[in-house]
Amino acid sequence: MTQKNRAATSESAADLATDDLQSVSDSSRKSRGNTTAHTAAPRVAVVGAVRTPFVRSFGVFERETPLSLSLRPATEVIARTGANAADIDEVIWGAVVPQTKNPNIARDIVLFAGLPKSIPGYTLNRACASSLQAIQLAADAIQAGRNRMVLAGGVEVLSDVPITFSDDARRFLTRLSRTKSLKEKLMMLGDFNPKAFLPKPPALAEPFTGFTMGEHGEQMAVKNDISRERQDELTMRSHHRAAAAVEKGFLKDEIVPVWSGVGKENFVDADNIVRADTSLEALAKLKPAFDKRNGTLTAGNSSALTDGASAVLLARSDYAAEHDLPILGYIVDSVTVAVDPKDQLLIGPAYAIPKLLMKHRLNLSDIGVFEIHEAFAAQVLSCLDAMSSTRFCQEALGLEGAFGVIDPAKMNIDGGSIAYGHPFGATGGRLVGRALRIAQRTGARYALVAICAAGGMGQAMLLETHSQK
Secondary structure, three states: OOHHHHHHHOHHHHHOOOOOOOOOOHHHHOOOOOOOOOOOOOOEEEEEEEEOOOEEOOOOOOOOOHHHHHHHHHHHHHHHHOOOHHHOOEEEEEEOOOOOOOOOHHHHHHHHOOOOOOOOEEEEOEOEOHHHHHHHHHHHHHHOOOOOEEEEEEEEEHHHOOOEOOHHHHHHHHHHHHOOOHHHHHHHHHHOOHHHHOOEOOOOEOOOOOOEHHHHHHHHHHHOOOOHHHHHHHHHHHHHHHHHHHHOOOOOOOEOOEEEOOOOOEEEOOOOOOOOOOOHHHHHOOOEOOOOOOOOOEOOOEOOEEEEEEEEEEEEHHHHHHOOOOOOEEEEEEEEEEOOOOOOOOOHHHHHHHHHHHHOOOOHHHOOEEEEOOOEHHHHHHHHHHHOOHHHHHHHHOOOOOOOOOOHHHEOOOOOHHHHOEOOOOHHHHHHHHHHHHHHHHOOOEEEEEEEEOOOEEEEEEEEEOOOO
């Protein structure tokens, strides 16, 4: 039985067993009708999508902040598209690592970029899917008629991670600040513990499981029998495709140069993680990064700690047409799912992709471009294998058989996150912009973006090119 027949004949399959899909985004639950069959209602157009170079953390962007880096793509996407900033109704920004200097980066972008101060903004955190979620919330607001144009995006500058103190140090300082007399303050010094004031590095482990992302990736590799060789092959392909995209100039209209450094002396106009010379022989020499004894995940087949920002400008299709704005494509729909983090933390795309496609009665073969986030090669391969596994699809998705196989020639055509890097809050914006540009270049009608996220979450977004009105 084909995927399309399964979707058409099984209501339980179409709903993807909501008990298994524990969290579905509000947007996917709304009754929008069949958005693949166009109506006269205005659609959500992607007017522009740009990003900074994605660079290895603690390097050329070490003097940047999330706000300073966000300002570059935020202002540039408005300038490049010729949009009227006064018509922007809202700014929505994603960021994963909490910032004390600019806790609401979205609103600060408005103020520091010189945009009309009447534009509100809010910042969100859906882990690695943060900027993809920002884009979807922007699309929802436009489709609901609340907004006509929204600036969405995200940022991560791991070079600027806030360093905190222990809870004991916090409590001591709070008590000290509340004492009124010098005598009381001096008496409190008897409780002073210098060790409590040692800086605490950022937490890397999942709060619920106690394991890091890399350790969860190792668990998935073992459970799904993902070999080191397959991981390194995917890694090499990601780098080689990214290098080819750079060589052919495919990224020129996507990347916004940044002047960085103390005196803004460093001109950064390209990603610096992509390696054209990556080989299976070189990758095979790398030692395991998480399970030192028996692991298969290395620094090579895992995405690197990365600094970067991305911005996407969205508008009502009729507004875009009226103001002669460029259109890369359209947001069709998005779903968000969640699973038990203790099982397979990063398996979310294997749930979200079938859920989204079956909702719109589409097959994997209907999608011309897949942009699937590469947190780890083992994670991507686990998701691909799951969707082609009869057992997984029966037990987890409620299907009669396997959902299907994604054609490798259609997936991460210009390389993926292992090659470009992964600034947590910014990757979704990169994926949307790249997917639509590839779809336009190749003549594909539909593109699909999927991301795994901390906490056992996953998100998938369906896009359509401008040529399909």
